[in-house]
Amino acid sequence: MEDKPKLWNSAYDYEKYEQEGYKTPASFSTKRTLNNQAPRTAQAHAAERGPGKKGTQSLREQSRSPDDKLEESTDRDAEESTDRDADMSNDRQKEEQLYYQQQQQQSPRQQYAPRYPQEPIRRRRNEYEQPPDIGYDPYAAEQQNSKPHPGWILLLRFHRDGIAQVKRALLMCQKHIEQDMGRIMGIALSYGVRIREGGDAWVTFGRMRHFGGGNWDVQQSPTQDETNYCVLAIYYPSLTRAIQWFDRDSMFKQKDFPTPYTTDCIALPLNSSVDTKFSKTLVLTEYPRISHPEYFRDKFSIPTEDMMRTRFRSTPYVVKATSIPIDDPRQRVARHLRGCWIKRNSIITVSMFDSMSEAHRYFTDPEYYKCKECQDRVSAPTTVIMDLEDWRNL
Structure with missing residues (x-):
């Protein structure tokens, strides 16, 4: 060579x-x-x-520095990772497409079912298991205290000249009242409303009258125990239903009904359930101020209640409420739905008698006069007797 x-x-x-x-x-x-x-x-x-491998490693590759080899290895790893991510994303897309295709083929109930397996319904345990009966009810006291409300009485006062309009309106709304489990107790006409004591808010004067020659004067006012007002009494088991009827009725919701006057309305809560079908006479008493409540309760309230319960055919004090302006529906107070002839912060009581004669017999009893002397020392009430009649026969 x-x-x-x-x-x-x-x-x-x-x-x-x-x-x-x-x-x-x-x-x-x-x-x-x-x-x-x-x-x-x-x-x-x-x-x-070794055998089976093609190609040979050139000397140029052997002559490269370690830094060049490291850089090439990192580039190779990066390319492999990107290829791996691309393969995984493609696999994920294929799985999602397969899942959506399966969802379209399934029924709506299977489509929104959970993806994880569940136990059969017959094997599931109840969320609440009844405790063993040991003869003790922890909610018995609450159930006794939470008795249903006995109901409410709506008293609507209007002028006697509008009796025909009121009767016509009752014919239209009778079915609505009965559907809400209400009942029209009756109407006390002007001659059936008697002012027993007080009565500043019940006495009204007549209209102006022309006497000729340019002279005008007021007609003769009613006597001391008479009034120009009539009273409509309606029983409702719920205050909400009573307010809905009064606010939505086509006639009574108008503020100038009966024209040209208006209708005052107050809702009174009952203390106990009473059969209002046979109670035809209501005695409404308003106590604007009681100076000594304990003296009033011991000397007047308790004795008269026992007397009416034992000696007279009556149901004493079915209503004991206050006319405090309050919005809490849980408080059993009088609700002034429109207008008011009762003063605020007053105590209101209602007693039911079988007839007007039975009420007069109670107020003329000598024992009642003794109790009334104690009442007059601490308060100046207003007592009105209302004799209800069947509104269909008017």
Whole structure:
């Protein structure tokens, strides 16, 4: 083999020169080394790769620095990670498409069912299990205290000239009242309303009358125990239903009904359930101020209640309420739905008698006069007797 001098610029030049058959100088093995190893021929590299593997590793790859190899490995890892993420995203898209196709084929009940398996319904345990019966009810006291409300009485006061309009309106709204479990107790006409004591808010004067010659004067006013007002009494089991009827009725909701007057309305709560069918006379008493409540209760309230219960055919004090302006529906106080002939902060009582004669017999009893003397010392009440009649026969 002929020696040929040459300047070696790279390992590639050396490899090419060796393949052409030239002799490699001894100085190259010392100058052109990688990791202190002498360069090897292509046949040696192929032998290290083993059989079955194509290609050989060139000397250019061996001559690269470790930094170049690290950079190439990082680039290769990044490409592999991006390829892996792309494959995973493609797999996820395929799964979602398959799931949506299955959802479209399922029924609505199966479509919105949970994806995790559940136990059969027959194997599920009840959320609440009844405790063992040991003869003790912790809610018994609350059930006794939470008794249903006995009901309410609506008293509507209007002028006697509007009795025909009121009767016509009752014919129209009778079915609505009965559907709400209400009942029309009756109407007390002006001659059936008697002022027993007090009565400043019940006495009204007549209209103006022309006497001729340009002279005008007021007609004669009613006597002390008469009034120009009539009273309509309606029973309702619920205050909400009573207010809905009064506010929504086509006639009574008008503020100038009966024309040209108006209708005052107050709702009174009952203390106990009463059969209002057979109670035809109501005695309404208003106590604007009581100076000594204990004296009033011991000397007047308790004795008169026992007297009415034992000696007269009556139901004493079915209503004991106050006319305090309050919005809490749980408080059993009088509700002024429109207008008011009762003063605020007053105490209101209602007693029921079988007839007007029975009420007069009670007020003329000598024992009642003794109790009334004690009442007059601490209060100045207003007592009105209302004799109810069947509104269909008017």
